[in-house]
Amino acid sequence: MSRPFPYTYISCPCADTPVPDPERKRRSRESPRKPTQERTETQPEDSQKAKKEEIQAAQEEDEEQTFNPRSPRSNFSLYPPEQLLYCEDCHQIKCSRCITEEIVSWYCPSCLFETPSSMVKSDGNRCGRNCFNCPVCTAPLAVSTLENVTGNGTQQGPWVLSCGYCMWTTLDIGIKFDKPTNIRNQLQKMTDATAAPAFDTRSRQGSRAFGDLKSPLSTLTSIADGQPTTKDGGEETPTSKEESSETGPSNTDARFAALKSFYRTQISETSTSPSDPLGSDFGFSSPGALNRLMSLYASSSRLSGLYGGNKKSKSKPPVMREALTASEGLRIASENEESAIIKRLASAEGGWDSVASIEQRSQQSPDVRFVDELLPLPALLRTKRSKRCKSCKHILVKPETKPQSTRFRIRLIALSYIPLPTLRPLTLPSSMTAPPPPPQDLNALPPLRPVHVLLTLKNHMFDPVRITLATPSVTPGRVASKVTVLCPQFDIGANSDVWDEALQGASAPVTGDSRMTGLRAHEKVPEAGKVWDKGRNWTTVVLEVIPGTLPGSEAETSTVGGNEGDENVVNGSNQDEDVLEIPVFVHMEWDAEAQLEQQNVGKASKPDDLVARELAYWMVLGVGRIQDGF
């Protein structure tokens, strides 16, 4: 999701530790932060600047240069502030790459019912109720009655699933339902009708073997598994190959189940035979036990097939055979099956429109070719996930289990720790009488004309924060824009209780920025070294930006900017080179209440339970797009 200008992104420091190696993580947790922290704490308060430089240096040790928002790698470290988390243990910002996720609950996005984890697999990760998606366009299907009974008669009409988006109904594939409830079971019975009733795989008590048949994907993988089996067996390769491609849509699963049970009995028959002298050579003293173990670990047909193959090569009398009859799951392709498909493709009523697209087919059983063979898809389940820090395993986010709930048991988001940056262009009206100038078009910033932007940092912590901002004077990249932070050091007040503020009277500065753009803005001029505006827990500073010129534009040839010295210009700009993004290094310091493990005995500079904390990170301010030429 690209965002409209102006935007702010925050860089997660994990980009500097590319390999998620736990050892490296542990080191990085200790090294880059702690030394600077200790150093800065032992230092006296006077040399703020030196401190800043030192941190800068420490940072540069890590990445050896300032953050470049144009570098291809930075794409992977920049996140919108609300997506970042914060680990209280590591004292670090955590992005989606530095966390691990655990599933808290499964739920259907359509009916918002939770599916117990024991049922998820047997239901094939799909909703087991009435939630279906249109196989043609993926919109949700509604259960509706066929006979529009006017009046209040009992609606006993047959029911269909209909798509409100593309008007597809199950009537298109000739399916009606007797009841408006439990549609999935009804549908599965219908599609299984042609199969042997013994293999009603959809019955809920489906064992583990049947469990993984449900999703089309697992069917595919099991087919892929099936081929090595036949290779091992050596015989009947052609038939089983056709089998994998030429199975009917309605009973693929049933046939698979038949094959599976067939091979299972084959294995047990061949392996439990007592005349197995070679078995013990490999320590398989009890083949039955081994078989049990094997089936514990993998019920897939490949492993058992391999195992059976081994057995066959060693033990003569019980030879494992392949499926021979239809009841065992064998299906021999009829000779003109494909030609019928081809004929239909070429016929007048067939043609393009009747052929299912790849996207449609990818969700269906493997040999669906035409639109009228598509079956409604039960809605895929979604999950609620808790998130843990990868390095210290602390839980950062834990949502409530209930699908409907939007609350969290634990939610350590970065916004509660780092100040929330917001960016806004500053328009200075030239005079009182003149109408305010139209707001700056951020999508077309004129080059070489100074623009003032307001950067507001809002503190969500309950401690006041000292902020130091630093930015390269010239933005990296070929389009060199000059950037000056007019007030690089400032404080932000604590996020005190809102009630305190409300009780303090109406002069509460919450509406501060409304006044700012109001009357007071007229006499206000951005000044170096002064904050622009300040509120209870926020501070606004002005950034002066002189957008550079785009390479190849006529302004560039006149070189008014004076920054193009090192530019070896290759004409023609790259994509998004005209986007004016400013990397800003934010260093924040605050005194936090010490938690137990953080109480460091060595540094008793703070008499009370306060511990000096600091955090430093890069953020990127997207100011706008530079206009091409004047």
Next chain:
Amino acid sequence: MPPKVAKGEYIETDTGNKISRRSQIHGTQHIILGGKTVIQAEAVIRGDLYRIPSTAASTDPIGRYSYISKSAILRPPSRLHRGVHSFYPLKIGDHVFVGESAVVEAASLGNHVHVGAGATIGSMAIIKDFSVVLEGAVVPPGMVVPSWCVVGGRPARIVGEVGEGYGVEGAEGGLARERYRVVGRP
């Protein structure tokens, strides 16, 4: 742009609603604004489409700090039930943003819902709290968008999730107060 009305573009009610004089609101007796709601110019709210046997309070409540952008259309959802075509209330929660030229026929929009510009939300769709409908998306009728989800496309599908910080005051999804504040400023 027509010449500026001397009174100002917006009517501000006692509860702080800011309603553009150029918006079209029909059937006002069936619309409840929660206060501090912004309705911009050329927005259309069809309160006149209500259930004919007006039994219960079949009204369209709109929550606080919700923002209806220019040319957006809010229309109560309707359904053919037992052969009778009837309208149902359209509930809109707090801090909702409805983008420009969006057409909303949902049964409910939760809190902190963001509907992008030009999006269409079909009849009886339910958009739960903290979800985002991307620009130009077409949410099919009857779809349920769970919380924290981002939907987009035609027809809309769930394409992602918003971060945990979504909806925090001042951040993405929590800008409603700020939006309200700047409306109607000279």
